Amino acid sequence: MSLTRLIAGHIRGHWRPYAASALMLSTIAVLTVWIPRQVGHVVDALVSHRLAGWDLVGQLGLLVLAGLAIYLLRVGWRLALFATAYELGRTLRMRLYAQLTRQGPTFFHAQRTGDLMALATNDVDAIEMAAGEALLAAFDGTLTLILVLGMMTLGIDWRLGLAALIPFPFMAYAFWRISNHVHVAWADSLKRFSALNQQVQDSLAGVRTVRALGLMKRSREQFGELARDAGGAAYQAQRWEAMFEPAVGLSLSAATVIALGAGAWLVGTNAISIGQLTAFTMYLGQLIWPMFAAGWVLSLLERGRAAWSRLHPVLDAPDGLVDTGTRDVPAHADIAWDHVGFQYPGMAVPALADIALTLAPGCTLGIVGATGSGKSTLLRLLLRQYEPTSGSVRLGGVAAPEIRLDALRRALSWVPQEPFLFSASVADNIALARPDATREQIAEMAELAAVHDDIARLPQGYDTMVGERGVTLSGGQRQRVAIARALLAGAPVLLLDDALSAVDSGTETQILDHWRELRQRHPERSLAVVSHRLSAVMEADEIVVLKQGRIIERGRHDELIARGGWYASQWRYQQLEASLDAA
C-alpha cells in the first residue's frame, strides 16, 4: 500500500474533522482574498475623497473583523485536524505493537530493536505530519492560489496577472528538483537515526560489560561517529529543504518587479486604478503562502513517504506464527514429542534428532544433558516458538498446529532461565496471567515459590516496583517471582527451563517439595524440568539425558545410576561438589 492510499483510507474513516477543517480553511481563503479587494476600495475612495468619518471607521472595522475571524478559524482547523492526525499515529503504533507481539524469533532475528523503536517514534511522527499538516497545507495552499490568481487576473487585469506569473514555471521546476533531493536525504536521515537508536539501546543493555572491559572510550567514539552521521544526514536534508524558501523569494521578487513595471504603465493608461494596483501587489504578497506551502508540503510528503517505505514492510510482514488451529487442548492430555527433529535456520547440524518422548498428566519429566545438547529447544518446540523440521509435537493426540494458540498457551506455563519482570509492582508481576487474583492468592503462590520472605523484606512488600523503573531483584529472586507467576497462572503443565539455576539447592528442594504438595490438590498437573543440577530431576517419573540433540539415556534416577553412564558420573561429580561446598 502506498502512503497516498493509507492517508486516503484514514480520511474516509475520519471525514468529519477533515471536512470541518476544509470548510474553515475555505472560509479563511475567501476572507483572505477579500481583504486586498476591500483595501483597494478604501484606497480608491480615499484618493477620490469619497470616504471619511464613521464610514471610514466602518470600512476599517470590517477589515479588523475579517482578521479576527481568520485568527479564530485558524485555531479551529488546527485543533480539528491535529486530533485526527494523532489518531492515525496512534493506529499505526497499535498496528506495529500488535505485529511485534505476533512475531516469532525469526522476525526479531531479522529486525534490530533500535530500528523498531525508531519506527514507532520518528517514522510514525513523519507519517502523522504528512496526514495532518501536509494535507491541509496542500488544500489551503491550492485554494488560496486559485482564489488569488482569480482575483489578480479576472478581478483586476488579466494582462497584469499573466505578466506577473512569468517567473513561476521556473520556480515549479526548481521545486521538483529540490523535492527529489529532499526524499533521498530524508530516507538517509531516518536510516541513520535508526542506527543511532540501536547503538543507544545496545549501550544501555550492555553498559556494565562495557565498563567492566574498559571499553568506554571506544563506545563513546562509536556513539560520537553515529551521532555525527545522524546529525550530518539531518543537516543535509534540512539544507535541501532550505532551498525551497529562496526559490519562492526569488520568484516573488521577480514577479513584483514585473507587476510594478507593467502596473505603472496600466495606471498611466487609466486601464486600472491606483487602488487596484495596490490590491494587486497585496495579492502578490499573498502568493507567498501557497508557494511556501508547496515547498513545505512536498518536503513533509517526502519525509512521510520515506518513513512509510520503512514502516510498511514491517507492518505487512507475515505473521511469524500462523494461528491455523481450531481445536482446544484435550482434557488430561499427555504431551508427546513424536520422533521430532529440528534444525535452527542457518545452522549446519540439527539441534534435535528423532526425539520420542511422552509426558503423561500428573507426571514429572526431567531433561538433562551437557550445555547445547538441545534441552531448551525441546521445550521451545512444545511452545511453538519454532516448528519441528520432522515429526510432530502432540497434545492428547492432537498435533500442536491444530490447536488454537491461545488454548495452547493457556495449557502451558513456561519459566525461562532469565525471566523478564515488567516495570510494575511485584504483585502485578506475579499476577500477570491472572490480573484478578487476590493478594492472598498471590502470596500463597509466592510461598510455594519460596520467595514470599524475600518480598516481605522489600521496602513496600508486594507493592514494591521492580523491573527497569524499580528495585533490582537478584537472579534467583527473579526466577522465583517468575515461578510464582507460572504457578498462579494454574496451567495444567509447568515447564521449568533451567528456572532454578540461580537458587541454592536447599531452596530448590523446598520449591520442588511445594510442587509435590500442590499436586496433591491437582493430581493431573504435570511438570517438565530442564536442569543442569541433577538434584532437580531425581524425583522425576522419567529422566532423559540428551547429547547433541539425541536421547542417550533414559529412565528413573535409580535406573540411570545403576547404568553407570553420563548421568551416573555427573551425579557422583555433583555430589562430591556439594560435599566440598558444605565442608
Ligand SMILES: Nc1ncnc2c1ncn2[C@@H]1O[C@H](COP(=O)(O)OP(=O)(O)OP(=O)(O)O)[C@@H](O)[C@H]1O
Ligand atoms: N536461536 C538459535 N539459533 C541458532 N542456533 C541455536 C539457537 N538456539 C540454540 N541454538 C543451538 O541449538 C543447540 C541446542 O540449543 P539449546 O539451547 O536447546 O541447548 P541447551 O541444552 O538448552 O543448552 P544450555 O544448557 O546451555 O541452555 C545448540 O547447539 C545451540 O547453539
